[in-house]
Each structure stands twice: as C-alpha cells, then as structure tokens.
Amino acid sequence: MPAFAGDADDLFQKGMADLEAGRLDTACPALRKSFRFEKRPTTLFHLAECEDRAGRIATAALHYDEYLDLFERLSPPEQQAEGERERKAFKRRETLDGDIPRVTFRLPESAPVGTKVTRVTKQGGDPVPVALGVALPIDPGEHWVMTQPPGGARWEKRFFVQKGDRQTIALSVSSPDDDAKMVRYSRPLEPVPALLPPEEYDNSGRRIATWTAGGIGAAGVVTGIVTGAVAWSQKGVVNSNCRDGLCNTKGESAADLASTMGTVSTIAFPIGLAGLAVAVVLILTEPEQGRLGAAPQRAVIGRAAPAIDVSVSRQGDGFVGATWIW
Template sequence: MNTARHALSAACLSSALAAAGAAAAAPDPAQASFDQGVALMEAGRFDEGCPAIEQSQKLDPRPGTLFTLAECEALRGRTATAIARFDEYLALYPTLPPKQQRNQGDREQSARKQREALAREVPGLRLELPPDAPPGTAVTLDGRPLAPTAIGALLPVDPGKHVITAQAPGGPAFERSVLVEKGENKTVALEVTAPPPPPRQPPPPPPSESADGAAGGTGSGAAGAPPAAPAHGAGDGGRRVAVYLAGGLGLTGLVVGGVTGALAMERKGVVDRNCAGAACNREGKTAADAMKALGLASTIAFGVGIAGAGAATVLLLTEPKPTSAGASGGAWIAAGVAPVGSGGAALDVRGAW
C-alpha cells in the first residue's frame, strides 16, 4: 500500500509541477487552487486538499485535474465518490484529440485499474418507503433529493455516516442517521407520517329572517324549495277569534230574529182587529206596515244568526291538527253571509283541506 501511495503521490506531484510550469507565465485562480490542493494532498491532508482540487476543476475543467481529484478522493476513503470521478474521466478520455490523449500518458489504464479495485470496497445503501407512503413523499440522502426510481435500489455511497430524511406532502419530516463500513450493504426502512387532517369546519348558521328578506323572492325561487310552513299554533289565535266572532254574530242574529219575530206577531193581532181584507183603518195600516218591517228584520236576523252559527261550527270542525315542522300544510277555509233576493241570506263556506 505504501509503495502504491508513493507512486501515486509521485504521479500527482509530476502532474502538479507540469501544470505549474505551464501556468508560471500567467497564474490564475484555478492553477493556484490546484497547486494548493496537491500540496495538501502530498501532506496527507486529504479533507482539505480534495476540496481545493475540486474547486480548481470547477474554475477550469481539465482531464488531468479530474484524474487527480479522483485519486485524491480514493486516498481520502470516499470510494463511491472516487469511482464516480474515475467514471467521468473514462467517459471524457475518448472525446479528447489524439495529441491530448498522448499527453495523458497511462492515466486511462490507471483509472480503470483503480476503479476496479475500489468497486470491491464500495458500500451500498438501500432505502425503502412503507407501502402506505402518500404519493409525492420526498426522500433526501445527505441533503440531496433522490429520484423516485432510486427508492428501493442499492445506491453506492461512501463509507461513514449518512443522514436520510423522508417527508410526506404537508407532513412532518422523518430523519435517520446510519453508519456504513467499507464493502457493507445496508437496507434502511424509512418512516412516513401522513399530515394531520384539516380542522373540521362548523356548519354555517341558519339564515336569519333579515337575510331571507334581503335575498328576496328570487333567491328562494332559484332554490326551488317551498317557503317554510309556519309553526303550529301561529294561526290558531286568528282562527279562534273568527270562531268567537262568528258564534257571537250567530247568537245575536238568532236573538234579534226572535225578538223582531215576536213583535211582528204582536202587530199581526192589531192588523186582524183593524183590517177587513185589504181595507184597514189608520191604526190597522200602521200596524200592517210595522208588521212587514219587523218580519223582514226577523228574517234577515235569523239568516245572519244561522250563517254565523254555521260558520263557527265549520271553523271548529275543520281546525287543522298539529303537523310536524317539515309537513306541508295547505288547508284553508273561509265563511261568510251572502244576501239572496230582496229579503233572504245564505251561508257561503269555501275552503280546501
């Protein structure tokens, strides 16, 4: 291992010296970062040297810098990252012009050998979600989001500690740290907590009377629902008053009809004593006229009395029974007295039930 490391260090040093010589006339940040990274790498400070070389590659991408970065990551112990860098170099090498390929020397063969040796040491990590994980659950590995196709697959990782998170849309994040060793394959079952259900909204309050009035008939008609039936008892007072009025009117009519009828009979006796056929003296004629007037009044009073009593009776008999709040009620009735001819009256009752 020491012999290989010394050989690797010598190769890196020669690459660094060649690059430094080429850039001596025109120093730039990429070259300065590369020189610093190689110096730290030679000192065994890989955790500082590799990031410096990586920065140089970002500033000025070059095949030699990429190859040196792959070797640094391998010495650092980040086997999966080193393999990824060697793969980048091997994919780039065939695209180089022949002259530039010759300048690379034996780096292609070295990259293949080192990659093959590292592949046996690369650990793998398989992440599994529960079957009931909601769609859209996000999974990250060391802060990097993973594609859905990566879930359940064996992912090459560097040896050491890794942090995995899983989070359902709108739910809390689940986080777990795992430690993997060289050549170890580990499966991690992730936990996912669904978001809490939204708070239940209280039912809207029933529309007030004023709101109904503001809405007008258009809103009610659009809904297609009949107007709410009044609660039982809302019209009972009016019906009872009508019964009392009709009954009182009927009783008064009957009393008046009886009194006027008695007076008319009394006048008939006077007419019989003072009239002979159609010829009457003064007293007889006066009694005859009074008898006709009283007879007509008695007839009308009896008619009104009968009509009032009948109306009161009908109202009582047709009084609606209590109904539930949702039952439809369309029963109605109306009664009255209508005159008939010159001296008669009739009870007029109309309704539906």
C-alpha cells in the first residue's frame, strides 16, 4: 500500500528498536501494524520472533508459518536475500511444535443450535471464535472462554494453560431466562361503556403512533435481515483464512465484521418484530369513529371492552419481550 509506505517503515524501525531493547509490549504491536501497511516478509519474520520472545508461542508459530508460505512466493533474488531468516524460521517452527499447548472445547449435547463460543486472553482484545471438538493451539497463560445461546445470558470460564499442555474443557450454557426478571402488572380496571359516544373521536394521535411503530418495525426487520446476510457472507472468508482457532489479518477482519453484523442483526430483528406487533395491536384495537347521536358499533351496553394483561420480561437492564393476554 504505497500511501502507507512511510508509516510502515517508521513503525518497523520503532518495532525493531523496541524489540532489541526488550520492550516486547510495544515492539509486537508496532511490527504487526507495520506489516498490515506493507506486506514485507522481513517484518513478518521479526513479528514472529517478537511473539516467540513474549511467550505467545502459538501465535509465533502461526506467523512463522505465514512467513514460510510468503517466502515460497518470492522471486529467486528475494528468496536469496531472505535465505538466512527462512532457515531460522523453519528450524524455530519445528522446535515450537512440541511446546504449543492444545485445548479441546466441548459443548453439552443439550446446547441450543446457534450457541456462540468465543475466547479472549488475559490482555483482552476482540473475542476469537472457537472451533469445537478439535485440539486448538493456544498461547500459554490465562484465558477466558464464553458461551452464549440465542436469547440467553453469557456464561464465562477462566482457564490456564502451560507449555505442552493437552486439555479438554467442558463448556456450559446458560438458559435463556437465567437472569431474566418477570414483572407482572395487575389487570387494569375494565372500562365502563358510555351510553353515548363522544361528539367527535379524534384518532390522529393513535394513527401517528401506529405508523411510527410500523415504520420502526419494518426498518428493524430489514436491518436484521441485511446485517445477518453480511455476517453469513463472511463465513467463507473466515474458514479460508483461519485454522486451528488462529486467523491471519484477512481472517481477523472478516471475523470482526461478522461479529459486528451478527450483533446488529441480533438486536435489530427482535426490535423490528416488536414494532410490527405494536402496530398490529394498535390497528386491531382502534375504536370506530362516531358522532353525537350515532352509537359506535363496538360499544354494547352491558358488555365491557376486552382488557389487556401485559407481562414484561427483562434481561438484566434490557427489554426482552412483552406478552399480551386478551
């Protein structure tokens, strides 16, 4: 990327200076960003070297693999210039293989379809999707694994791995209403039917509310469908650029986009359905217009209008849903 060539070089120089001084917390991010700006094999080799020295050996092995793959695509003169680093990368990659911890994650058979499983390190960062039932290479240290079923609360577990560990972690899943709080409002007083209708019934405010709720509902449903489709379209990119739970730059970007779009879809779609439901209720319960002297068709002396009983479910501090009972 020519526009970022100067930035890439500055970041590379800073990363190398920090690497030589042992400031790994700043060296690795600088080299990683430099490589994103300009895909130079030398930068990738030193990034692998930095992650290796920082003890993140699974990440280092992934970068060594990427470097060796990039080396194969270089021209003969470029390969000659990279020859010494290629030999070091190959030797170090073979040495690391036996030390890399591998963890297998398993969901219970009762887990709902669509349950998301992600992992983050002690340092934080964006959650990484987790493949189930396979031994995944993971950096030594402290980690968190999370599960979240559709509509359910998130379940978290902290775990530690050391060099050479082989672990199997049994995951759990929270039920959709573990943290839900039900608030039931008492039945409202049934209205007493009027003997005569009002002189004029003005339903302009109700119509505005109906159109507003319907518009919000339609927009929410459309947004949910579109963002869901975008999230689904990234699946192939993630599968092509991620292996054993670790992703290259393209895979990370696709996973981030899929996660963001999936979250938007999960939020927008229920809001859209709720908006459409409110619009339908307002339409079905709208009284007939009437004037003095003309009895409304829906009002019958001796029969009360239907009452509405509303049950509201709250998930933490967020609205989950409402049940209308006639």
